[in-house]
Amino acid sequence: MRPLTPGDVRIAACREGDLVALDRHLPSPSHPRRYTRQLAGLGTLLVAWDGGQPVGHCEVRWDGCAAAEVRGVVGDCPEVNGLFVWPESLRRHGIGTALITTAEDLVRDRSGPRIGLGVKDGNTRAAALYVRLGYRPAVPRYLDRWSYVDQDGRMHDNADPCAFLVKELG
Known part of the structure; x- marks a missing residue:
């Protein structure tokens, strides 16, 4: 795969037809749930594209x-x-x-004064990125609880210790 620069990547809100490519290249049981939240107006699933291939996402x-x-x-x-x-x-x-910059722009467009995100304990690379982008601790410790159903139909419950960071968008 060739080296990418930020200009090579296009960020767009997920469309229904994108779910197949997401599942092929970035398998996750959460894509349908996140897309359903988008349809209900509760979220926006952003996808980073390199040509026709998804290379990242966030909600x-x-x-x-x-x-x-x-x-x-x-x-x-x-x-x-x-x-x-x-x-x-x-x-x-x-x-x-x-992806984060696009998310911030979406929140700003809705006149949102701030945006937040969680970072899992021990994920020092992500934490350094968020601090560099202007995020500051708001909740030093919480458990991010999430569940998913695997391909065999079994439910898995998880709880990751995290910190929640907030950025004022001014």
Whole structure:
């Protein structure tokens, strides 16, 4: 795969026809749920494209973080959720930054004063990126609880220790 620059990547809201390509190149059981949230106006699933291939995604959750301990501090502050760039060789090429910047622009367009995101404990590379982009701690510790159903129909429950960071959009 050729090296990418941020100008090579196009960011767009997911369309129904994009779900097949997402599942082929960035398999995740959350794509249909995130797209359904988008159709309901609760989120926007952003996809980073290199030509016809998805290389990253994130969701802007318009209703904010689902964790009660976060909502108690930041309310319904829109949240960047599920940021992912793949393959791993494309990380540190500006794709994650482009996704976050696009999410911030969407929130600004809706006159949102701030945006937040969670970062899993130990994910130092992501935390450094978020701080560089102007995000600051709002909730130092919470559990990000999430579930998914695997291809065999089994439910898996997860709880990741995280910090929630917020950026004022001014």
